[in-house]
Structures are given as structure tokens and as C-alpha cells.
Amino acid sequence: MPPSETPVTATLAAFAAGTATEGVPPQVSERALALASDLVGSIVRAAGEAESTPAVLAMLRRMGLDSDGPCTVFGLNRRYGAAAAALLNGTLGHSLDFDDTHADSSLHPSAPVVPAAFAAAELTDASGAELLAAIVVGFEVACRLGMALDPTAHYARGFHPTATAGTFGAAAAAGRLFGLNAAQMESAFGVAASQASGSLQFLENGAWNKRYQVGEAAMKGLMAASLAAEGFHGASQALEGRHGFLRGYSDGADLSRAVAGLGETWETLRIGVKPYPACRYTHAAVDGLLTLRARHNLAAADVTRISVGLHRNGMALVGDPAAAKRRARSIVDGQFSMPFAAAIALTRGRFGWDDYDLLGRPEIDALCDRVETFRDESLEGLSHPFGATLAVEACGERLSLRIPDPSGEPDTFPDAAARAAKFDALASPVLNAGSAALQARLAALAGAPSVRAHFARP
CATH class of the missing domain: 3.30.1330.120 (2-methylcitrate dehydratase PrpD)
Incomplete structure (x- = not known):
């Protein structure tokens, strides 16, 4: 299909930039909060126990990227600069392989999207409602691009869709919080197309690449949106162009799947929560x-x-x-x-x-x-x-x-009690009594006038 027949980049950019906070249905925002909270439980446990965490923290120190900043990293009891926070929350959130999944795109939406959105929200002092709307926008972009790629074809090329498509979802979420217009969002996607990466080679030797490349997707999406906000001129038709993401990363892409029902069918409601910490x-x-x-x-x-x-x-x-x-x-x-x-x-x-x-x-x-x-x-x-x-x-x-369906899919989405039990099982060994307090803050996030203040240490 010629690129002009399916203007994927422009359509998704207009959606990401133009979707108003009040334009997201309440049940979609509520689901985004449930999914973000689920990810935070994994972040906290990985901060304390994932075997790759010390190396990532040491790398940030070596590179001079561990200085204090405005952005929360859950489980580490401190704040970092935005890029480091997105990287850490994304890496930690995916380290246990206990984070959510979207079946049709075969990817984990929260791990790249939520950390980028949190960092951008704390940079801009956004409200909880604005944060959740941005997360929804990021979910929609990442999941739709994953579907358009055709996961089977994408896997066959050796790519990891959470890291590749997730970079664009992270850029969309962060860009919305930065107030990008549609043209700027297209530039953000243009930059993201140069950054999207993620290899399945980690399967050969149990390497830690998988978790790290998802953290990188969160950070790179945040950086792409930041560049666009500063007037950086990104590539056009970054998704559907002849050298664009969908054509370069798949032999079976269906461009129409990226935009079909956009703003009417919410892929966010089709994301499932994992009951087990494995693929x-x-x-x-x-x-x-x-x-x-x-x-x-x-x-x-x-x-x-x-x-x-x-x-x-x-x-x-x-x-x-x-x-x-x-x-x-x-x-x-x-x-x-x-x-x-x-x-x-x-x-x-x-x-x-x-x-x-x-x-x-x-x-x-x-x-x-x-x-x-x-x-x-x-x-x-x-x-x-x-x-x-x-x-x-x-x-x-x-x-x-x-x-036919694993538990935790939308038809069997866990109720509030089950989600709280999973969160506590993950967070309590790290936070002790602080687990309940963090859950309470997350539960009240939608009404918070300032995300940054909401997660400030008492």
C-alpha cells in the first residue's frame, strides 16, 4: 500500500496531540490507573531484588547521570533527572516480567509508556488526570503499532515489540504532557523512528538486555518528545514511509491496523494483567x-x-x-x-x-x-x-x-482486591509498611493536582 493511502504518522500524531483529558472515557482512565499501579509494584520489587539493578545504577553513576532531579523512581527512595528516572522505572518495571500485556500486539504497554509519562508529568508539574490521559494516549499508540507490525512477522525478524513500538508510545505520552501540537508530535515520532530498537538475542544466554531495552524505550521516547518540544525537525512519515518503522521492521505490516477505530475502540481496555512473573x-x-x-x-x-x-x-x-x-x-x-x-x-x-x-x-x-x-x-x-x-x-x-485465554485478560481482569494482593506481595518485602501507603497514593492519583507533589516524600 502506498504511504499516501494510510497516513499513519499524521493520524496518530493528531490523536496523541489532540486528545483532551476530558475526551478519555472514565473507564479507560480508570483502567490506565490500574495498569500503572500494577507496574509500580513490579518496579518496587525489582529495585530491591532484580539481579541487574546494581549494574544499571552503577552505570548511571559512572556516566554522571545519577544526580538528583525532580522525578520519582519507585522503590529507591530518591528522585533523579527525567531521563534517568524513565530509564530506571522502565527497566525495573520490566525486570520481573510481571508487567501487563496486550494480546494482539504481543507487547507490554506499561513498561515503556508509564515511566516516560511519569517523568514528563513531574517535569511539567502536571495533574494526575493529565498524567492518566497521557498514559492512555501512549498505550493506544504502542499497541496499535504493535498490531500493525504483525507480531509474528516482527518476531521473525528478531525484534522485541515492547522495546520497538514502545518507544513511540513513550514519545506520544511524554509529548502530550509537553503540550506538543500535531506537527511537533510528528517530529517526535520521526526522532523515535531512529531510536526504536530491541533485539530478541537475549534469549540465547539469559541476558539482561530485554529489561534494559524497555527502559531505554521509555527514556528514548521521552528524549524524542523533548527534542520536538525544542523545535527539532524530525523525519516525516516516520511510520509508513518507504524507510519507515512499519516497513523496515516487519515483512507483514498492515498499516490500517494502526488507525482503525482510533478514538472509538480503546486498546487500553484490552490490556491484561499477569498472574505469573514469566512470558x-x-x-x-x-x-x-x-x-x-x-x-x-x-x-x-x-x-x-x-x-x-x-x-x-x-x-x-x-x-x-x-x-x-x-x-x-x-x-x-x-x-x-x-x-x-x-x-x-x-x-x-x-x-x-x-x-x-x-x-x-x-x-x-x-x-x-x-x-x-x-x-x-x-x-x-x-x-x-x-x-x-x-x-x-x-x-x-x-x-x-x-x-483459550490465560487468566488476567480483559474478560477475567483482576478485581481491586486481587490487584492489591499482587501489589502487596511484590512491594512489602522492599517497603514493609510503606506498601499500603504507596497503594493509597496511587489510588488517589486521578484527583492529584500535582503528580510531583503527590509522590513527594513526607
Whole structure:
């Protein structure tokens, strides 16, 4: 399709710049607050426990980027300059792989968008309502670009959509808070197109790149919007142009998906919350295994074979190569291992952040050896790619189950009590009694006249 037929850049820029705070439906803003609060829980825990955090903090010190500033980094009990805050909140928010997901784009919207929006809101002394509207704008841009890329084609090229499409979502959110007009927002997208990056090569050795490149997406989106605010002239048609993002990063892009129903169909309401700290492609199978375990009173020792059918995207991320996936030795390995997730679920009847203490245990390895994964074509061509099929052999029986949707999707979005329980389980080990106070501040964010003052230390 010729670029002129689908002016994606101009359309999304006009939407991002022109959507008024009061133009966002209340239920959409409320969902944005729930999703942002969910991310903060992950940020806090990762600040205290993620193994990559000390290296990132040391890098900022080495580079002279750790000076005090106006912007909050949750869990670190201090403020940084805007760029460092966006980088840190984004990296920390994605470190546990416990942050939200949008099925059709196969990306994590909050981790790149929310940190950029928080930093921009604190720079501009924006209100809570303005912050939430900006987050919604960022979600819509990131998710729609992820859909337009065609996640399967994007993955096949070796790209990580949360980091690539997320850069534009971060730029949209920050740009809205900076008051960019449509032309300036187009320039911000033009800069973001030069910055969007994110490789799947981290899968080869359990590297920390994945979490860091999402933090970079938050920071780079913030920088792109800042440049545009200062009059920087960015590339035109950055999304649909002949060398633009959608054409350069995918062999199967559908440009119309980026703008269809824009401002009427809110992708924000189609974002799901994770119940387990691992790649979303493992979740349906974990749900199914927990169901079978409870229903049939299964013990791990009873199970002789587990067969898990996955969408081809899931196979690429959590199923292949089988031998490596059965021998997870790092947290990143475990986050992207269907056999490890299955073994944890059957062994402990749950899967939480603290269950990574089982990495490398002989009994877990033995159970992983009994897990097989395969591409199940019946899971393709559906509304989203996150389902699974299960066949479990135990005690002479074969137990089968099809799980079309993992828990936490919009139809089973967790209620306030469940979200609070997840937040507290993550934040309490770091903040102790401060977990409840932070939750209360987040709950009151929509009515805050100043985001900066709202999160000021007492």
C-alpha cells in the first residue's frame, strides 16, 4: 500500500496531540490507573531484588547521570533527572516480567509508556488526570503499532515489540504532557523512528538486555518528545514511509491496523494483567496445570509426561530450543521456559516471583525433562495468540485441557482486591509498611493536582 493511502504518522500524531483529558472515557482512565499501579509494584520489587539493578545504577553513576532531579523512581527512595528516572522505572518495571500485556500486539504497554509519562508529568508539574490521559494516549499508540507490525512477522525478524513500538508510545505520552501540537508530535515520532530498537538475542544466554531495552524505550521516547518540544525537525512519515518503522521492521505490516477505530475502540481496555512473573505465552498452560493439579490432586511425582501446545510465537519464545528450555539456569532463562513454568506449577501449586529459588534444582530438571512443547496450529488465526493445549499423563491416565485465554485478560481482569494482593506481595518485602501507603497514593492519583507533589516524600 502506498504511504499516501494510510497516513499513519499524521493520524496518530493528531490523536496523541489532540486528545483532551476530558475526551478519555472514565473507564479507560480508570483502567490506565490500574495498569500503572500494577507496574509500580513490579518496579518496587525489582529495585530491591532484580539481579541487574546494581549494574544499571552503577552505570548511571559512572556516566554522571545519577544526580538528583525532580522525578520519582519507585522503590529507591530518591528522585533523579527525567531521563534517568524513565530509564530506571522502565527497566525495573520490566525486570520481573510481571508487567501487563496486550494480546494482539504481543507487547507490554506499561513498561515503556508509564515511566516516560511519569517523568514528563513531574517535569511539567502536571495533574494526575493529565498524567492518566497521557498514559492512555501512549498505550493506544504502542499497541496499535504493535498490531500493525504483525507480531509474528516482527518476531521473525528478531525484534522485541515492547522495546520497538514502545518507544513511540513513550514519545506520544511524554509529548502530550509537553503540550506538543500535531506537527511537533510528528517530529517526535520521526526522532523515535531512529531510536526504536530491541533485539530478541537475549534469549540465547539469559541476558539482561530485554529489561534494559524497555527502559531505554521509555527514556528514548521521552528524549524524542523533548527534542520536538525544542523545535527539532524530525523525519516525516516516520511510520509508513518507504524507510519507515512499519516497513523496515516487519515483512507483514498492515498499516490500517494502526488507525482503525482510533478514538472509538480503546486498546487500553484490552490490556491484561499477569498472574505469573514469566512470558505471557506460558500462562495459559500454567493456568491449565494448576487446574488439573487441584482437580485431580496431582503430585509432581505422579506425572510421567506433559505435552503443551503453543502458538508459533510461543514456541519461538518459550518452547525452542527444547534442550535449553529444559535447563533454565538464570531468571531470564526461567522467564522464557515453558518446561520450567510447568515444573514450578506442578511442584508448588503456584508461580510467583519467589519461586525462582527452584532454578537448577535436580527435581525441577527431572520434571522439565518430562515436558514437551509443540506448535499447535489450532491456536493460530484466533483473536490472540496466548492460548495453550495440554495433555498430562499421570497415574495411568491421560488428562487433556484446552485453555483459550490465560487468566488476567480483559474478560477475567483482576478485581481491586486481587490487584492489591499482587501489589502487596511484590512491594512489602522492599517497603514493609510503606506498601499500603504507596497503594493509597496511587489510588488517589486521578484527583492529584500535582503528580510531583503527590509522590513527594513526607
